[in-house]
Amino acid sequence: MSSPVEVRMIVNGTPRAGRCEPRKLLIDFLREELGLTGTHAGCEHGVCGACTILVDGVAARSCLMFAVQADGATLTTVEGLADGDELHPLQQAFHRHHALQCGFCTPGMLIAALDFLATNPEPSEAEIRDALSAVLCRCTGYQNIVKAVADAAEKMRAAGGAS
Ligand code: FES
Ligand code: FES
The missing domain is CATH 3.10.20.30 (Beta-grasp domain)
Known part of the structure; x- marks a missing residue:
């Protein structure tokens, strides 16, 4: 050792x-x-x-x-990700869209999405799907995860960029 x-x-x-x-x-x-x-x-x-x-x-x-x-x-x-008690826009969107079931994949999904949106702040659904294909959700809740990331992207753009 x-x-x-x-x-x-x-x-x-x-x-x-x-x-x-x-x-x-x-x-x-x-x-x-x-x-x-x-x-x-x-x-x-x-x-x-x-x-x-x-x-x-x-x-x-x-x-x-x-x-x-x-x-x-x-x-x-x-x-x-959160700023004190204020959840990150991605976390808020996952909550709004019920984008987690058991939650096991969620930390990886959130960080992968954060990384992706930093380089592509206005992605298409296909681009979101492609970017998140590197993270597996064994509950197969991909539909709501994709919706949540699209929603978060919109909110982050409105707020003036990735945070
Ligand atoms: S635990 Fe690292 S890629 Fe699965
Ligand atoms: S929510 Fe269960 S693995 Fe994704």
Whole structure:
């Protein structure tokens, strides 16, 4: 077993640090060392997208990275979306459109949508479907998820851009 190493990162705007084995996965570090259990572990081999977070502003699968690879990085997890008690427009739209059932895929869906809307703020339905095809919903609630993302995009445009 290797000696634990120090890992430091900015998570949801706050400097965080912890010690872990060099081979500890980033998702396990977030959940077990930092207590951020909003990011879900599904397949744990890069297929389902449930573990999606932003790493330096870009969507990444936290089950495919070691925590040490994120040393010095800036991360956004689902816990970082709301502004205090104010839910992010994407979260509000998921609520309005009943875009979740068991909720297991939801953190990954929200972060993938956030990443997508940052580069395509006025997407077509087909583009939303294509972008979210990387995240699997085992409850198969895709219809309302697509509606929610389209609605959130509209609200975010009206508010003056992605936030
Ligand atoms: S848990 Fe990472 S892609 Fe499924
Ligand atoms: S809401 Fe259950 S997996 Fe998507």
